[in-house]
Amino acid sequence: MIPRLPSYPMPQPSAFPGNRAAWTPDPQRAALLVHDLQSYFLNFYDTTQPPIPDLIRHVQALLDHARRAGIPVVYTAQPGDQTPADRALLTDFWGPGLRAEDVQTRIHPAVAPQPGDTVLTKWRYSAFKRSPLEEQLRAWGRDQLLICGVYAHIGCLLTAAEAFMLDIQAFLIGDALADFSEADHLQALRYGAARCAQVTGTAALLSALTPAGAGQWTPERLRAELARHVDLDPAELHDDDDLLALGLDSIRLMVLVDTWQADGLPVTYADVAAAPTLRGLLERIGAGAPA
Numbered sequence: 001m002i003p004r005l006p007s008y009p010m011p012q013p014s015a016f017p018g019n020r021a022a023w024t025p026d027p028q029r030a031a032l033l034v035h036d037l038q039s040y041f042l043n044f045y046d047t048t049q050p051p052i053p054d055l056i057r058h059v060q061a062l063l064d065h066a067r068r069a070g071i072p073v074v075y076t077a078q079p080g081d082q083t084p085a086d087r088a089l090l091t092d093f094w095g096p097g098l099r100a101e102d103v104q105t106r107i108h109p110a111v112a113p114q115p116g117d118t119v120l121t122k123w124r125y126s127a128f129k130r131s132p133l134e135e136q137l138r139a140w141g142r143d144q145l146l147i148c149g150v151y152a153h154i155g156c157l158l159t160a161a162e163a164f165m166l167d168i169q170a171f172l173i174g175d176a177l178a179d180f181s182e183a184d185h186l187q188a189l190r191y192g193a194a195r196c197a198q199v200t201g202t203a204a205l206l207s208a209l210t211p212a213g214a215g216q217w218t219p220e221r222l223r224a225e226l227a228r229h230v231d232l233d234p235a236e237l238h239d240d241d242d243l244l245a246l247g248l249d250s251i252r253l254m255v256l257v258d259t260w261q262a263d264g265l266p267v268t269y270a271d272v273a274a275a276p277t278l279r280g281l282l283e284r285i286g287a288g289a290p291a
């Protein structure tokens with residue numbers, strides 16, 4: 001069975017191993033894989049403690065960006081009540097596995113699939129086993145797989161290894177993974193970087209996936225993006241409206257700040273929390289007064 005999993009600090013990009021390959025993430029070639037982020041697997045952690053809050057926040061930023069950039073989003077989710085025949089040797093290591101109850105099999109609500117995403121049933125450590133994942137990537141013309149989720153040294157790493165053997169460039173997003181321990185997490189990154197994958201961090205990946213110039217956060221673009229997240233038409237969002245009072249929640253704000261930082265904007269969550277208005281944000285990033 002899976003043990004209770006300890007809290008440990010999310011590994012930072014500064015601690016990532018050096019990569020042997022020099023692959024460049026390409027928004028036209030990549031697909032994002034959200035690996036087994038089901039409540040069953042997350043509930044072995046205290047999800048309020050590191051690394052889980054960072055995991056969720058980074059996966060949200062990756063999902064946000066992928067969906068806006070037209071990068072296919074693929075989830076894997078293991079089925080509940082697997083028969084002994086289907087589960088086979090997994091039973092010898094992990095017992096009967098998930099029950100067929102939504103509270104276990106559901107993908108964590110904070111990173112839930114949305115219309116247009118693909119959800120694949122997961123039968124073995126590798127997401128490619130007994131799954132149409134390879135065929136789907138070929139059909140999409142995608143030969144890069146960006147991997148986030150749990151557990152780093154098990155399914156995430158072995159999916160990366162099988163991608164490698166299928167001539168698909170695998171990217172392990174080191175601060176958008178979680179594992180049984182910090183040691184297991186770092187060992188997975190070391191093995192991946194040395195043998196089959198490219199290890200990267202969320203901010204660097206988002207920046208690499210953002211075409212030059214697309215990061216131009218003009219006042220108009222900022223107004224439109226903020227209005228979208230508070231369900232307003234851009235024209236209805238006034239420069240001094242309190243965005244938090246309008247319903248922009250803190251998690252969404254963190255995701256937006258991650259995106260703005262990945263685009264090179266000099267803004268922090270604390271900046272925005274201190275002045276949660278369009279005017280305050282524009283002044284912070286030096287874009288002058290709102291249009």
Ligand SMILES: C=C(O[C@H]1C=CC=C(C(=O)O)[C@@H]1O)C(=O)O
Pocket residue numbers: 002036041078090094096097098124125126150151152154155156
């Ligand atoms: C989340 C994963 O599920 C595997 C690991 C532990 C328990 C499992 C199980 O109960 O079936 C899975 O085989 C993974 O592949 O990283």
